[in-house]
Amino acid sequence: MNISTDKIKELLGGDADSLLNHVSKTIDKSQLHMPGADFIDRIFVQTNRNSQVLNSMASLFNHGRLAGTGYLSILPVDQGIEHSAGSAFAPNPIYFDPDNIVKLALEGGCNAVASTLGVLATVSRKYAHKIPFVAKMNHNELLTYPNKHDQILFGSADEAWNLGAVAVGATIYFGSEGSNRQIIEIAQLFERAHELGMATILWCYTRNSEFKKDGVNYETAADLTGQANHLGVTIQADIIKQKMPTNNGGFTKIGFGKSDPDMYDKLSSEHPIDLCRYQVANCYMGRIGLINSGGSSSGGKDLEEAVKTAVINKRAGGMGLIMGRKAFQRPMKEGVNLLNHVQEVYLNKEIDSA
Structure with missing residues (x-):
């Protein structure tokens, strides 16, 4: 597959000019540590990560279409x-x-597949040598009633290593009642x-019913x-997974924490690329890569939404996308096509950082 810039513009529709031609006047791109073929040598060789972790990182970066x-x-x-x-797989x-x-994941040309210990263990001997595994270690199991904002461990790093994973993944619900315990557990x-030589990926989500005010989440x-x-x-965390920002000013609107007016006036703006760049800045100016999630499937507009999210992430200085429901809640051939379109954004040299 080779998708032209014109095709990407067509998928972006009325947002094409705003997203592809935006010049960020907040945090200049020269201050960021951008993704690149030399990222491990340029950034991670300087860290305390051991040689086996670097090897695991390399396996992630050197698989698939990207x-x-x-x-x-x-x-x-x-x-x-x-x-x-049931709700996830019914479609x-x-x-x-x-x-x-x-x-x-294989047919879609992905760098890796991230799933539960049970899923990966069931097929580990068949696939662990064919595509990098990311073992997701904790979950909000949702069968407790009433539901609560909590993540509990379902296994250990040793189990993930034994099934052939090159990385572990975990979620912390920052701001939730259980966040202190989760921080300690995941650390x-x-x-x-x-x-053990595995890389680490953190799903950095905020969860608290009080974070919703005046109808805004x-x-x-x-x-x-x-x-x-x-x-x-x-x-x-070696890689941060985060939802694409949809607004700003949570600290001031809710009235908690500490903030500075420059956070909103100088370090960010209302433009989606600048909002995402603020997320990148908080990952040590990109020394730790930011991958944004693809969000839920909305049906007919999934392809356009996926391409838009990829453009925002790439031009903000992010490292890629981790996209699930938009891909697997449709026939496999269509899921592969959607994943390939997203990858084409990152392969397109005409789309650069804002």
């Missing part, structure tokens, strides 16, 4: 627990079978994963998610 670019396209399928298997029941999850998990505000990112890199 191999050697410094960008990542990861298929995440942990929704069988996070959203209930396409073949993904109850772990084999098809890995097949989609310890990441420490052990690094000892500030769980995806740039200031709140940016700070979640900053907490995530503090416990030595």
Whole structure:
């Protein structure tokens, strides 16, 4: 597949000019550590990560259609627990079978597949040597009533290593009642994963019913998610996964935490690329890569939404997308096509940082 810039413009529709020609006047791109083929040598060789972690990082960066670019396209399928298997797989029941999850990642040219211990363990001997595994270690199991904002560990770093994973993934619900425990648990998990030579990916989500005010959900505000990112890199996540910011000013609107007017007036703006760049800045100015999530499937507009998200992430200085439901909640051929379109944004040299 080779998608032209004109085709990308067509998919962006009325947003094409705003997204492709935006020049950021907030945090200049010269201050960022941008993704690239030399990212591990340029950034991670300077860190405390051991040689086996660097080897694991290299396996992530050098697989699939984006191999050697410094960008990542990861298929995440942990929704069988996070959203209930029935609700996640009802649109396409073949993904109850772990084999098809890995097949989609392989045929879609992804750098890696991220899924639960159970999914990856079931097919590990068949696929662990064919595509990098990211073992997602904790989940909000959703069967407790009433539902609560909590993530609990389903296994250990040693189990992930034994099934052939090159990385572990975990979620922290920053701002939730259980966040203190989650921070401690995942810091310890990441420490052990690094000892074993695996990379670490943190789903940095904010969760608190009080983060919603006057009909606006500030769980995806740039200031709140940016700070979640900053907490995530503090416990030595090698890659941060974050939702695309949809607004800003959560600290001031809700009336908690600490903020500075420059956060909103100088370090960001209302433009989606500038909002996302603030997230990148909180990942040590890009020394730790930011991958944004693809969000839920809305049906007919999924392809356009996926391409738009990729353009925003790339031009903000991000490292790629981790996109699941938009890909697996449709026939496999269509899922592969959607993943390939996203990858084409990162392969397109005419689309650069804003």
